[in-house]
Amino acid sequence: MQDRHAVIIGGGIIGLAIAFELAQMGGWQVAVVERHRVGAGTTAKATGGIRTQFSTEANVQLALLGRERFAHWQDIYGGDPRFQRIGYLFFSARADQAEVLRRGAERQRRWGVDVSVVEPAEMAGLVPHMTTEDLAVGTFTESDGLGDPGAAAAALESACRRAGVAIHEGEDVRAIELNGAGEAVGVGTASGRRLFGEVVVVATGAWTAPLMEPLGFLAPIAPHRRQVYRTGPVAEWPPVIPLAVDLDTGLYCHSDGAAVVFGGGDRHVAPGFDEVPQPADVVRLADPLMHRWPLLQAAPIVQTWAGLREMTPDDHGLVGPVPGHPGLFIAAGFSGHGFMQAPAVGLVMAALIAGAAPPVDMAALDPGRFQGQARAKEEQYVF
Ligand SMILES: Cc1cc2nc3c(=O)[nH]c(=O)nc-3n(C[C@H](O)[C@H](O)[C@H](O)COP(=O)(O)OP(=O)(O)OC[C@H]3O[C@@H](n4cnc5c(N)ncnc54)[C@H](O)[C@@H]3O)c2cc1C
Missing domain, CATH: 3.30.9.10 (D-Amino Acid Oxidase, subunit A, domain 2)
Structure with a gap:
């Protein structure tokens, strides 16, 4: 069977984690398209806190799985995220x-x-x-603690390259391209480049809303x-x-x-x-x-x-398929905890893209939840 193609927009910790897991699964040609340098967006600014205290079960489960993978980082990705x-x-x-x-x-x-x-x-x-x-x-x-986001992103970049992921830096995605049926078919960049993919993943962190707006999809990040x-x-x-x-x-x-x-x-x-x-x-x-x-x-x-x-109204990420656009996925808006959740989000997204059950129930992070009325905030730890 021929390989399928996935284009991931955004080379932060989230985009890199997804790219790695997809490439590891086999059967995928994966490209990451980053407008600046990979890892230089919000990821480069993060404190690196890795905690499991959250007010909702979905965030707790993502954080537990993320922390577990930070603890075994070297075996999974290689390199050292300096988790203490x-x-x-x-x-x-x-x-x-x-x-x-x-x-x-x-x-x-x-x-x-x-x-x-x-x-x-x-x-x-x-x-x-x-x-x-x-x-x-x-x-x-x-058992919670601190990692080094720069070291983690660099290790993930190396892991992606070893797994065969093509990384395109300095390419600013201006449009997500759809066919007549509304299915994702690729992206177009400011330099005039077009990358084909029957799967497109939006992992653009704080810069997501303007990219999704032309599709009529509300991503309140x-x-x-x-x-x-x-x-x-x-x-x-x-x-x-x-x-x-x-x-x-x-x-x-x-x-x-x-x-x-x-x-x-x-x-x-x-x-x-x-x-x-x-x-x-x-x-x-x-x-x-x-x-x-x-x-x-x-x-x-x-x-x-x-x-x-990259804050959402309920402080949860948007993770999964974008309704109305087969082949288009989003993983963004982690509201200040995307570093710690990234290893788990990579696994979850790879499963969802492959049509398999994710290791964590993602109902609470459903990307479509804001299309009607935004949900009230849960009892939150707000800081
Ligand atoms: C001060 C601070 C402290 C934080 N502390 C923590 C913490 O302790 N623990 C924790 O877990 N999280 C923390 N966070 C949050 C964490 O940094 C983010 O949740 C996480 O980095 C999000 O990763 P990302 O890959 O989604 O976003 P980013 O790292 O921002 O990556 C998105 C990438 O997409 C690129 N991009 C955007 N638009 C386009 C486009 N059109 N075309 C191509 N590329 C594009 C950007 O250049 C960027 O590189 C903190 C954040 C800040 C600012």
Whole structure:
């Protein structure tokens, strides 16, 4: 039987993971078309958090499968994504939010997450030098942690090339081409190139909505700027702490050797494509940051970067076939957790494209769910 052709638009961690799995299955000629350099989009800006604490079962199952594959990365893809199980701690000082955390932990345990509820004294042990007296409760997952998105994307790119994937960089896809029956037949790029594929996968992250608009398909993925700061060395700061998230302010931080990386607290930022770092914005975070981590008062900030999280109205990705267009698939809008879910999304998408049952039930991430009324948000961990 002749090979089938798949064109994947977008060479971020998601597009690369899908390309690898498809190429591994055999019977597919796979091409990735990337307008810049692979891995240089939102993936390059990610913190690298890998967590299994989520408010919905679909996200938990994707995260569990993703984490499992990060743990066995070298055997599966080769290379090293530098996954460290430093743990993940969510906490709150508010009684109502504490209840959300307790209920969340109960649900997560039913879904297979090894999460424990921790009291302030225990949190003080987990994150030395953090102000914990005013906290109500926290939830902690010891097996979660942090990976290196740049290293992971580079390893996946190499894995794709070894598996025979053709990678076209510097090619900006301007149109998804359909035949008269509305089936996907390929893509056209700004340079006038046309790539044929009976399967086309849209993995364009924060830049997805404008690409889908001409097809009349609503992909409500808003580019949402997140800025991250790295300090210089901070005396007495422990070299390893769990990735700690303050649910009341949205602030998060983790160690980076003797330095500290922090960010978040930005849900109010209006959507837009501006990624230019604004180091002075750190003043907005100063009070909550100094309150929670007083040691940071004297810390110089040596690096600031910004990237675009790809937010959907319900904070879930759009994963699967695009209704009305046979052969057209989407995997985008992971709402700030696409790095950790990418290895699972690769498997899920390869199964869906091959017409097989995916390893995780994807009903909650159905791409067609926004064509009518957008669903209300679930009880979320918002940061
Ligand atoms: C500051 C920050 C921190 C984050 N922290 C975490 C974290 O801790 N954990 C986590 O899991 N996630 C995190 N994320 C989210 C994570 O980075 C994303 O969910 C993930 O990288 C999405 O991958 P992607 O492949 O869908 O998108 P991208 O990496 O953006 O890839 C999409 C690619 O498509 C290309 N493209 C777009 N349009 C076209 C076109 N028309 N033609 C050709 N190519 C096109 C782009 O150039 C880009 O390379 C964070 C994001 C930010 C900004």
